[in-house]
Amino acid sequence: TRLPARTPREDRSGLDLLDADYTFVNERLARHYGIPGIYGSRFRRVALPDREQRGGLLGHGGLLALTSYPTRTSPVLRGKWLLDTILAAPPPSPPADVPALPEGGEGGRTTSVRERLERHRQAPACATCHASIDPPGFALEQFDGLGAWRTADEFGNPIDATATMPNGRTVAGMAGLRALLLERPEQFAGTVAEKLLSYALGRGLEHVDRPTVRAVVRDAAADDYRWSALIAGIVKSPAFLMRNAAPAD
Template sequence: MRAGPREVAVAFLQKTGAQHESLVRSSRRGQRREPAIATLSISGPYGVDGSGDTPSRRRIFTCDPSNGVMANACADEIFTTLARRAYRRPVTEADLAVLRPFYEEGRSEAGFERGIQRGLERILVSPEFLFRIERDPANVVEGPYAVGDLELASRLSFFLWSSIPDDELLDVAVSGQLSDPSVLQGQVERMMADPRARALVNNFAAQWLYLRDVTEKEPDPGFFPSFDENLRQAFQNETELFIDSVLREDGQVTDLLSADYTFLNERLAKHYGIPHVYGSHFRRVSLAGTERRGLLGQGGILTLTSYATRTSPVLRGKWILENLLSSPPPPPPPDIPSLAETTDEGEALSMRAAMEKHRSNPACASCHSQMDPLGFALENFDAIGRWRTRGESNETIDATGVLPDGTAFEGPDEMRAALLKHPDRFVGTVAEKLLTYALGRNLESFDMPAVRGIVRDAAQKDYRFSALVLAIVQSTPFQMRMPQS
């Protein structure tokens, strides 16, 4: 096998009851034992002659002194290329002066390539690489000012790609054209179409929806023996692929709640009770005839808003208020009693009856009157996202509720429709969350006019996802900053 990137996969091709103990590991401490790969070892290379040839090596060694190029000039060329990408700006003679002693030291140890290695190591520990440094111009006046094109390029690339600007974006910024609105829009469209924009989906979804918390949830195996690591990973893949599809197809932001499709593999389809899906690969599947539309029907969201042994209308309602309506409830007052699960006579209470008893406490009623109806609408989904018609106490599920504005609903479909009666509210929440992600800081009251402007701009284009992203990039908080001195 020649040197270069390779994809390696490991799987149990045949499941038996006689697997060797060394291949059986508990995936989670204290839980049941499941087949798992303990280690994977790859040996080699053998009989190496020379340094080999890989894509990453070719990106580093843009010249070769063995081809008649002077070694020091070649080193400067390599460092200029690498440092320009790493520092996200043109490289100065002062930058090269810092790197040359490291190159000379490495070259004296083991030749040209060791010298390049030492210089590259110095680049990778430079504050210019490790931090996004935005310096105030010398002539800055009091009050906000527009960031320079190079700073704007870094903001844009870390927002959309979670990585450094590529050569094209950096070239445009160096030329001073990136602040031109038409040029900026063109770069946003190009970057959104690039596969690297998947980082926006994965990282934003994890931050906005708390999707990373799925990895920490531990449904009780006594109550949910079918839950395993494959299902946990499928939950996360489903949501990421779903959001990515809305972005790639430039769907409406409201599709995140109302889309009648999702992405399933065989394991997840069986969990949802959806037939005719086979194999481990994920594919787009219609949800027609089900109540799983959008994010609120996805197992990952439903699991992370449940307890280990049961659902929680409170957690689910709170999650909706925080993440879909941008109306987080206040923290609970101290010394609030825990939820009573039985009557005074010791009989099991249904979830709705237990919550009604809890709301009889005036200190609890004000918040729970907002959270609970939203959570009850999802009670037909159990604590790991399966559809059901009876609750934990074997009672018939009552999924009715009333919003604070008086809108009555029953079940997830009607609640979803009620939430989307005023789409600007949901889109405004997504705009807040996405702007927070783009800026890398919490929003303040003075950011709210910009949020409202972003929503208005997106509304003119039917709340398309591309319109929302472009409006954020064009917004005052994204393009300007306050002096720090």
């Protein structure tokens, strides 16, 4: 995907990864996204005609396909990806004996993925984790398994992309989910800062690194979380400057 590469190069806000009003397409991808007037194999930057359907990583076709199964979408995979990658709050691993979700419903009934997951969540061992994993995935259900926009699933069931988040807020579709995430921009900026700091230090982060992340995010807020501000905060931090210091005896 070109968006994560271009936003640092152009020193845009890190929030563009969530809220970009543009994307990069060639003719084939533009057709997949429903963007008219694009011809040829060359990728070029285009303004998005419909911000309800695309914008940032949440509407990126490749990521939506990656978080689907070959035959259907997966709110669970998409929700887990969002918790892992966007919010840096990975859910716990599932129990070993969790049954697979039935394909196509039970007894030949063509129930939606949402209906099957709601039945799955009735098991006490599944309910707690799915309460946080499923809602963001449900909000992305208007994208099929290849990331194309849709209004009905593979069985013809109308898509319900509303979702009640763990905090009780209800969102509608990708645009509603994006708006909710942007209400607390420091949360996503913190995720970006964590990943940058981990890369800069060459190791995973520990509890003692949390103050550094918070300081980087706090200082970068004044510059709209631009990449230059995030990176400058990291390279000036004691954690980075002392990364090769010998441990005290």
